[in-house]
Amino acid sequence: MPSYTYPCPLRWADADAYGHINNAMFLRYMEEARTRMFREVLAEDEAGRRRHAFVVSRASLDFRAPLHYREDPVDVHVRVAQSRAVSFELTYEIRDADQLYADGATTIVAYNLDTGRPRRLTDTELAFLDRCTEH
Template sequence: MSEYVTMVRPRWSDMDVFGHVNHANMVTLLEEARIPLLFDEATAEGLGEFAKGIVVVRLAVDYKAPVVVNGTDIRVGITLSELRAASFTLAYRVHNGQSEQDPVAVTARTTLAPYDLGAARPRRLTDAEREFLGARIPQGGGRA
């Protein structure tokens, strides 16, 4: 499966009493996985509006195995599962290690909407943003 790949490093503070990444902290790791793409890479291509406002509309996380904090990065693969006029959905595959061959521990989906902070409302994606998303994030299937 072709996907946008990034590495994130769970912190010791992300652990729960069982030594696994706490469920709420996993959501933060998903956010950290998409930030380089939607903020850094988009801004570098002249699309700085994502960094000025984007909100999570929907979030679904499925845990298949615990992610253990051991001081190393974990692999997060991201695909674009839906692209609409005013929102898009990213699907995530979080591996328990740095390789695509490492077991998938978590799958997730976030639906995101660009947001105009000044007007305090969601906005439509521009043609350039839609093109960026379609070009930079491989199209995945409907489910993570």
Template structure:
């Protein structure tokens, strides 16, 4: 689980993601683009858990509309996996947000926190589609408060 400094809902899912030597940049830190890959991999495994083994939201169509990451500390290579903890932090008619906290087994540091907005998508019609009730129910079962990212200054004022 991520360090207690960042509140994480009890129903959040934590996925282990391998940190590869090739993920490092010239400074010996995990490259910023690799974090997006860590989030993606965690999402794939979490969706499989959240939406069941019969069908996944990924098979029905979902697109990433936005991703935002606050980098908090540099992650260096380790044989220990990154731990990506994620939950659904907002649900609307055809989109939803996922919040993430990135840590690492054996470390008390939080390396990043992030949020992605995803849109449910009809692959045949090539347009957004409404979130189905069974999908909404699955997302509500892993729902929690959104993270406050640096760009959310207006949210802090309320």
């Protein structure tokens, strides 16, 4: 799975007075795609999710074209760009087949919410990231 695609629904409330999707919503679309992509490696119990959490330490986004509100979803493509011992970088494209609306990146840090500190990625998480990395 070198990339993951999430068909993200647009909501009427996402649009501004001009009918454009508000710029802040693009980060939310990236978050929705990322959380769905990582479902298989997230702990099922609350205690496990707290010990094996992920936090965004950096986000960047470049807008390429206006996205107008519509009924059809927009595709959010997510790829693992690189991974290290405690963090990894994801890249995103928010697009249709013929139009790129925005592209961006996030740096994600493996984190233990109970200790309030970064943690090392587990072998399972590293294997998942490797499967999601284009080689």
